[in-house]
Amino acid sequence: MSIKPLLIVESPSKAKTISKYLDGEYTVMACVGHIKDLPKKELGVDVENNFAITEEILPDKSSFMKEFKTLAKKTSQIVIATDPDREGEAIAAHIASEVDKDKISRVQFTEITKEGVEEGMNEIHNIDQDLVEARTARRIIDRLVGYKVSRVLWSTLKKNMKFVEVSLSAGRVQSAALRIIVERERLRQAFHSALYYDLKAELQAGDNSFSATLVRVDGKRIAVGKDFDPNTGNLKNDKVLLLSKAQADELVKELTNGNWTVSNVEEKIKNSNPKPPFTTSTLQQEAARKLRSSARKTMRMAQRLYEQGFITYMRTDSTNLSTEGINGARNEIMSRFGKEYLPDQARVYATKVKNAQEAHEAIRPAGVTFVPVDKVRSAIDEDTARLYDLIRKRTLASQMTSAKVKQIAVFIENQKSEFRANGKVILFPGYMAAYVESTDQRNGVTEDQETILPNLEKDQDLNCNALIAEDHETKPPARFTEASLVKELEAKGIGRPSTFANIIDTIVYRTYVTRDQGKLTPTFLGIAVTQLLENHFTSLVDSQFTANMENGL
DNA sequence: CAGTGAGCGAGCTTCCGCTTGACTT
Numbered sequence: 200m201s202i203k204p205l206l207i208v209e210s211p212s213k214a215k216t217i218s219k220y221l222d223g224e225y226t227v228m229a230c231v232g233h234i235k236d237l238p239k240k241e242l243g244v245d246v247e248n249n250f251a252i253t254e255e256i257l258p259d260k261s262s263f264m265k266e267f268k269t270l271a272k273k274t275s276q277i278v279i280a281t282d283p284d285r286e287g288e289a290i291a292a293h294i295a296s297e298v299d300k301d302k303i304s305r306v307q308f309t310e311i312t313k314e315g316v317e318e319g320m321n322e323i324h325n326i327d328q329d330l331v332e333a334r335t336a337r338r339i340i341d342r343l344v345g346y347k348v349s350r351v352l353w354s355t356l357k358k359n360m361k362f363v364e365v366s367l368s369a370g371r372v373q374s375a376a377l378r379i380i381v382e383r384e385r386l387r388q389a390f391h392s393a394l395y396y397d398l399k400a401e402l403q404a405g406d407n408s409f410s411a412t413l414v415r416v417d418g419k420r421i422a423v424g425k426d427f428d429p430n431t432g433n434l435k436n437d438k439v440l441l442l443s444k445a446q447a448d449e450l451v452k453e454l455t456n457g458n459w460t461v462s463n464v465e466e467k468i469k470n471s472n473p474k475p476p477f478t479t480s481t482l483q484q485e486a487a488r489k490l491r492s493s494a495r496k497t498m499r500m501a502q503r504l505y506e507q508g509f510i511t512y513m514r515t516d517s518t519n520l521s522t523e524g525i526n527g528a529r530n531e532i533m534s535r536f537g538k539e540y541l542p543d544q545a546r547v548y549a550t551k552v553k554n555a556q557e558a559h560e561a562i563r564p565a566g567v568t569f570v571p572v573d574k575v576r577s578a579i580d581e582d583t584a585r586l587y588d589l590i591r592k593r594t595l596a597s598q599m600t601s602a603k604v605k606q607i608a609v610f611i612e613n614q615k616s617e618f619r620a621n622g623k624v625i626l627f628p629g630y631m632a633a634y635v636e637s638t639d640q641r642n643g644v645t646e647d648q649e650t651i652l653p654n655l656e657k658d659q660d661l662n663c664n665a666l667i668a669e670d671h672e673t674k675p676p677a678r679f680t681e682a683s684l685v686k687e688l689e690a691k692g693i694g695r696p697s698t699f700a701n702i703i704d705t706i707v708y709r710t711y712v713t714r715d716q717g718k719l720t721p722t723f724l725g726i727a728v729t730q731l732l733e734n735h736f737t738s739l740v741d742s743q744f745t746a747n748m749e750n751g752l
Numbered sequence: 753c754a755g756t757g758a759g760c761g762a763g764c765t766t767c768c769g770c771t772t773g774a775c776t777t
Contacts, residue, residue, distance in 0.1 A: 209771060232771025239766090259772095286770050338768075345767020353765070366765040373767085502772080514770090697769060708777085 202226070204276035207267070207294060209287065212506045213311055217280070220316045225278070228267060233286070234260045235293040237342055244339050252339065254293070264297065271298040279326075280319065283307035284558035285337070285752075288330040295326060310521040310560055311511070333752040340748060345370040348736060356727060363724060365709055371739065371748070372694050373705050374732055378740040379687055380679055380712055381721045381729040390675035391432030395422050396447035400618055401665040402459060402611065407653035408664060411611055411620035416440055416450070418615075424673045432673070447668035454613045459661040462617070463610040470601040471646055473630035475518035475548035476561035476594050479696035480689040482513070485593070487682035487717075488637035490585055494681050494700035500583040501562070509575055510590055511565055514696040516689075517557035518548040520594070524560060527567045528598035536632055540599050548597070553692030563594040592634035599630035602647075609655050622652030639683055678718040691743075 203226045208214050211229040218227040235254045237243035245251040256264055271277055279294055281287035287307075295303045305326050308319040345368070352367035398413035413421055419440040428435040442450070477485070479498075486497040501513035511524070520528070525545045532541045550557060564570060569591055576584035607622035625631065631647040638645055679687070685699045694702050703719070706712045711725030721729070732740045 211772075230771080231773095233769070236769090237767090282770085284770095290770070334769090341768045343767085347766095349766035357765090368766050370767045372769095506772095695769060697771080701769090 201275050202270070202273045204278060205267075205270055205274050206278045206280055208280050209282055209290065210512075212508075213512075216311055216508070217308075217316055220313045221320075226270065226274075228263075228270075230260070230263060230267075230281070230290060230294065233257065233290055233293070234264065237338065242342065242346055244342055246343070250339055252335065267294075268297060271302065275302060276304070277302045278304050278306055278320075280306050280308055282558045283309060284556040285330050285334045287558060288327050289334040291326050292328075292331040309558075310523070312521060312523045314523075315521065336752055337748070341371055344739060348374075348732070348739065351735070352728065352731070356724075356731060360724070360727070363710075367728065368705075368709060369728070369732060369736075369739070372698070372702055373709075374729075374740050375691075375693050376684065376688060376702050377706050377711050377721070377725055378729050378732070379684070379691075380706075380719050381726055383676060383679060384721050384726070386429070387675040387678070389430050391430065392675070393427040393432040393434075393673045395424075395427075395671050395673075396442040396444055396668050397421050397423075397671065398447060398450060398454070398616075398618075399667055399669050400454075400459070400611075400663055402620075403662040403664055404653045404655055404659065409620055409622075409652050411609070411618035413450075413616060414610075414619045415617040416615055424671065427673050429673070429675070442668075444668065444670070450616065451666050451668055454616055455663070455666055457613040459611055459613050459663050461609060461655050461657055461659040461661065462612040463608075464655055464657060465608040465610075467606045468626070469604050469606060471604050471629075471631075472601050473546070473596045473599055473634075474593070474636050476520055476524075476563055476597045477590060478516050478518060478552070478561060479514050480516070480552075480685050480699060482562055482590070483685050483699060484682040485589060485637060486586055487680065488639070489589060490582070492582070492586070494685060494703060496582075497586065498700050500579075500586045503579055503583055504575070504587055504590075507578060508565055509570055509578075509587055511561070511563050512559040513562055515557075515559040515562060516550065516552055516555040516696050517559060518550050518561050519557065520545075520563060520597070521560045523567050524563045524594065525598060527564065527569050528595050530567075531569060532595060532599055536599070539627075540629060540632065542598070542600050546598055552689055561594075562590055564591050569594070589634075596630040596634035599633060600627075602629035602631045603627040604646075607652055609652060611661065620652060621650060623648070623650045625649055639680075678720055680717045680719065681714075684719060 206225040206227045208217060208227065208229055209232060211231065214227045214229040234257060236257055238253060238255055243253045277298060279291045281290040291305055304323045306319045306323055308315050348369040349367065352369055357363055357367055400411050401408055402411055415421065422434060422439040422441040426434055426436045426439050434441055483494045483497050486492040504510040505513050529541060572584050572588045575587045603626040605624045605626055609620045611618040625647065635645050635647040681703055684703065688694050688699060707714050710722055711728060713720050713722060729740060
């Protein structure tokens with residue numbers, strides 16, 4: 200006798216949702232990620248024999264496999280709906296290899312909504328062997344590199360550095376990440392700071408005062424930070440004027456009694472567009488900046504939001520919103536902000552990230568009506584509610600109209616010197632009414648901050664309240680934070696959404712890097728490991744290696 | 753003679769990516 204057909208997905212919460220959509224017509228099971236892998240204790244790859252591999256059922260998946268095989272025998276149809284990406288295809292092949300092939304069919308869901316599931320169920324395809332083989336190649340490369348090179352570290356560094364207490368390791372991803380951090384440290388060590396001066400004037404127009412900075416003397420631009428070579432601290436551009444303290448003081452004296460006249464007012468109206476909805480990487484970055492949350496904590500909170508049905512899947516590299524998500528955002532924008540904030544057409548964001556696989560949509564509030572933050576607060580906790588609020592606002596903003604910003608540059612002359620004052624006025628907030636992204640910059644000025652200047656006209660005379668010489672020092676490039684490292688890794692195509700948080704933990708656990716007050720600093724050991732790898736395994740620490748491998752698959 | 757230490761051998765570690773719990777190495 201035959202029982203209900205089986206449907207296999209990766210995630211348990213997905214299983215629950217899909218089971219509901221399918222009205223109990225299927226027994227939906229979750230395999231919870233990979234079910235097979237190379238053996239942990241040995242290489243599992245026969246290099247002599249055309250890279251033949253040994254794969255076995257993972258120890259913690261044996262009970263799932265037992266139950267699955269029992270049910271598989273009793274049913275006539277097994278539908279595999281693992282994620283539509285390279286790893287998902289491999290899982291599908293692994294599952295199929297354990298049961299009667301004739302019962303197997305493969306479907307894919309690109310969004311977990313009622314429509315998305317129905318659509319997916321109607322389109323049956325074969326398991327894509329090319330994708331499966333691509334993942335096998337990826338797995339073999341990672342295993343060979345990881346196990347072989349780690350051994351080299353044990354037999355060299357570990358032997359000669361008795362104080363090293365942890366097991367050393369190297370790998371395609373962790374070694375590239377470590378190198379990025381070490382390279383930054385080298386830049387910092389090679390850095391020579393430079394001292395330069397400019398003048399700042401407090402000017403008065405009628406009842407209003409504002410400040411302006413010296414930009415030119417005698418037609419020659421005043422040197423700023425970027426005009427200096429970071430390796431020497433010397434000027435790299437001889438067309439600019441470097442003011443010494445004495446010259447700056449002299450200039451103050453000359454200008455104090457001169458006349459201040461507006462020489463030009465330039466106004467530009469610019470559109471500012473919202474950022475795309477969150478991916479795993481951008482969510483981790485923003486949660487670090489706005490909520491001071493570590494990558495790991497962010498993912499733990501996002502997991503809970505996902506399990507309780509508050510957000511869509513949290514491990515994704517796609518900025519695409521499903522029709523449901525777009526409708527949800529547009530409905531709320533219309534009712535809360537009004538039609539001026541709603542573009543005629545939904546915004547579409549192209550994914551720019553390298554090696555994106557886009558198996559899921561962007562991270563957004565689930566459903567077609569986005570649950571209010573209060574509901575999350577009472578269901579989970581305050582921190583998680585704040586993360587949800589971030590996701591909710593970012594999703595809304597991504598579908599709102601552009602902001603209109605007026606940028607004003609006022610030029611002021613005094614004899615042969617030219618000063619500049621910048622102003623910014625938001626004429627129409629658009630998406631800024633919902634959400635503005637934070638910045639990694641030291642000054643921390645976000646896009647929605649205005650700088651108000653009084654109304655000024657050409658040839659207008661001004662009074663000067665104060666004129667001072669200001670000293671500035673060039674700063675070395677900042678150490679990486681978790682957030683800026685994740686950004687860099689993603690930009691270089693190193694690692695995947697499911698591993699960004701792990702990569703940082705690995706290099707910290709191996710004591711290659713310390714994490715002090717959010718700053719990632721390489722240790723002596725980390726630098727030594729990187730140097731050894733650079734000398735003997737150049738391509739491994741080359742950040743292009745991963746990207747090139749991906750293209751080759 | 754007894755204690756010390758050089759020298760040797762055995763046994764251990766390790767990758768990336770997919771997914772959750774369990775209690776963090």
